[in-house]
Amino acid sequence: MSSERTEVLVRPGVEGDLIALTDLYNHYVRETPITFDTAVFTPEERRPWLLSHPEDGPHRLKVAVEVDSQLILGYATSSLYRMKPAYGTSVEVTIYLAPDAGGRGIGTLLYKSLFEDLALEDLHRAYAGITQPNEASVRLHERFGFRYVGTYREVGRKFGRYWDVAWYEKEL
Incomplete structure (x- = not known):
């Protein structure tokens, strides 16, 4: 693998991203x-999710792409x-990286862009649920000012076992 860093662009997600986002x-x-989803999606099944994240407003989709490719x-x-x-000034945030994109600062770029946009909205809090264990996600969220507020114990069952979800919040 090359040690060269590729240039990364963060932009709003668009309908042309649907297949790649669904695959990811x-x-x-x-x-x-x-994720506690247990069945894969087709792009058509995932389309309402994509369309529920317009370029403006409190519900956003930010995509990180390699500039060249x-x-x-x-x-x-x-x-x-x-x-x-009454929950209208709260949002849940989430982040997913391509399997080989971890450790490159992509999550930081994505959240930086997302929170810059959210600062312009009438929002008060952001919440993130992190299936445990996931130290990389915990570190990312804490770096962005999230604080731990509690854990739902064995709240989801997947792959034949129960999983805890730790909840974090951030003032916006």
């Missing part, structure tokens, strides 16, 4: 407990926290 997410569905290296989102109206 499906890796985590199939191979990890990081346009290969998607990861994405970050802010999404509806809960359905009830």
